[in-house]
Amino acid sequence: MSTLDHQPLSPLDGRYQKAVSGLGEYLSEAGLNRARVHIEVEWLIFLTENGLFGTSPLTADQKAGLRALVTDFDQNSIDELAKLEAVKKHDVKSVEVFIRQHLPALGLADRAELVHIACTSEDINNLSYAVIVRDAVREVWLPKADAVVAQIAELAERYGDVPLLAHTHGQPATPTTMGKELAVFTHRLRRQLGHVREQQYLGKFNGATGTYAAHVVADPSADWPDVSRDFVEGLGLTWNPLTTQIESHDWQAELYSTVEHFNGILHNLATDFWTYISMGYFHQIPVAGEVGSSTMPHKVNPIRFENAEANLELSNALLSSLAQTLITSRMQRDLTDSTTQRNIGVAFGHSLLALDNVAKGLNTVELAAPTLLDDLDHxxxxxxxxxxxxxxxxxxxxxxxxxxxxxxxxxxxxxxxxxxxxxxxxxxxxxxxxxxxxxxxxxxxxxxxxxxxxxxxxx
CATH class of the missing domain: 1.10.40.30 (Fumarase/aspartase (C-terminal domain))
Incomplete structure (x- = not known):
């Protein structure tokens, strides 16, 4: 029998890859490694510009060459890092060696010991995760969420005057309009998106146990908390002044809880649309060539909303786990966060896939106003x-x-x-x-x- 190794294990990387591929730019292993290179490079440039550890500034060409390691990060870079990690068995150390190996070509062989100086792996990792999660949310997830909410808002306006028999406890109740009910969802969803926009992305840069111990010994003249603040804020992040070895991940828990809340509201919308369709309030527009049932030719099933429900539930299960797990670390550090954080992309991927399904579902329904009026008349x-x-x-x-x-x-x-x-x-x-x-x-x-x-x- 033929083997099927090297096939995608996750449907996000197989069947649904097209719908979520934008997240791979940031929340993939390659995206994480590119961000690590970015942090290491910026630290090297920062410390030389500020004369830390007795250093002198780099030339403009040398800085450009270092930053090209990030902007030109490609499949060759990915492969090179993979070979290093296969030997080193340490992801961040492999990034350090990767940069060191490129220094001679940039005329920087004499600066090799400045790469990763005074850094613990978590100094690099926490900043890298903050950067990639921030960029994935702002560049991919948030625009899609905004677009879907705008789609719902447009339907709310279109159906604002269309009377609808309300159903409280599933029983006929005081009438409303379809538009007003959709406006409720618009308002709820936008409120959560507002919280996402206000989210702070924290970062720390303070050494092995958050005390700047190695920094002070190596360069007693520097005001290390100020240096740390300047470096972290220079990356567009919010400085966390007090941590153990790890950044405490509270901002991540806050963000994931907010996205989980957003997902829950969207799930409510999907179940309501499913119910309205089952009641005949919405007609589904048949798409040429599509099949609703393998045995019942008449079927047009509300699969977009059902798929959205399932993916929102999967996303929320992961987001909840992330939020609960990441805020706990034994004593000054354990490694549970390392494996956990590698699933951030999966959590956002299922949410993004759900958004895609909701958008397509909303595009293939039309309101059956006569049915609504008939229901009211009865x-x-x-x-x-x-x-x-x-x-x-x-x-x-x-x-x-x-x-x-x-x-x-x-x-x-x-x-x-x-x-x-x-x-x-x-x-x-x-x-x-x-x-x-x-x-x-x-x-x-x-x-x-x-x-x-x-x-x-x-x-």
Whole structure:
């Protein structure tokens, strides 16, 4: 039998690779290694520019050559690092040696001992992860999330005036509009995206146990906390002044919890759309050539929303695990975070795939307004709320002496349906003011939507 080795184990790297490939630029092993090279190179340039350890500045060409190791990082670089790690069995040490090997060609052979000087591996790793997660979120995940939320907002505006029979506890309830209900999701999702935009990406650069011990011994003249702050902030990150060997990963837990929350809201949207489709509120637009069922030719299944649900659940399982695991480190350091963080890309990948499915799902549905109106017309009892509230107002104003309006309407409507004629007859017999009575007689389920059309425009 033929072997199938070297095949993608994760569907994100196989079946769904096209939908999530943008994340590979940052959250792959290659992306992480490029970021490590970037941090090592910038540290070498920074310390020489600031005369640390008695150094002198590099020339412009030498700095450009070092930075080209990052900008020109390609498959040859990946292969070179892989060969080094196969021998060294240490990823960050391999990056250090990789840079050292390129120094002679840049006229920097005499600066070899400055590569990785006073650094622990976590100094490089924590900054690298902060950079790649920040860039992956800002450049890939956030734009896709923004686009999907904008898509939902457009539907909210389009359907802002379309009456919808609400279903609280799955039962007919006070009508709303489809647009207003979608606007609720828009508002919730945008709030979480606002938190993502405000997220700080922390970094530390303070040595083996966060004490600057080696730094102080090697160069007692420097103000090392200030040096650390300047270097970290120069990378576009927020400086963490107090850590053990590792950066505490609290910012990661905050970010992943926020994205998990966003995913949960999007999951709610997907299940609602699935339900609306099953109720006939939305028609699915058939796509030529697609098959809904292997045996039932008529089927058009809501697979985009189902796929989104599954991927959001997988993403959230990983994000929750990341948030819980990363904030704990035994004593001054253990290595559980190393393996855990390698799954950040998988967590964001499933979320990104879900976003892609939701976007495609929303593009292939259209509202069945006649079905919504028909449903409303079969549920006149939902006007009971309006009638009993008007009666209460009339009693409060001294224009009626009806006792216990709620119980009165409960007896009329609870547990069974009534029609327009039943309700009109009931209203005609009420002892209330004529203006209020005419207002109630003019009311229909599809017009009993309050301020829903205006609320659908809320941004």
């Amino acid at each position: 549920n006149w009892e939902v006007l009971a709320e309006a009638i009993q509230t008007v009666i209460r107002a009339e009693v409060a104003a001294g224009r009626s002496k009806i006792d216990d309006p709620y119980t009165l309407l409960k007896g009329l409507t609870r547990g069974h349906r009534i029609g327009q004629a039943d309700l009109e007859e009931f209203v005609q017999g009420l002892d209330i003011g004529d203006e209020a009575k005419q207002r109630l007689l003019a009311l229909r389920p599809e017009t009993y939507i309050g301020l829903a059309p205006q609320l659908a425009k809320t941004r």
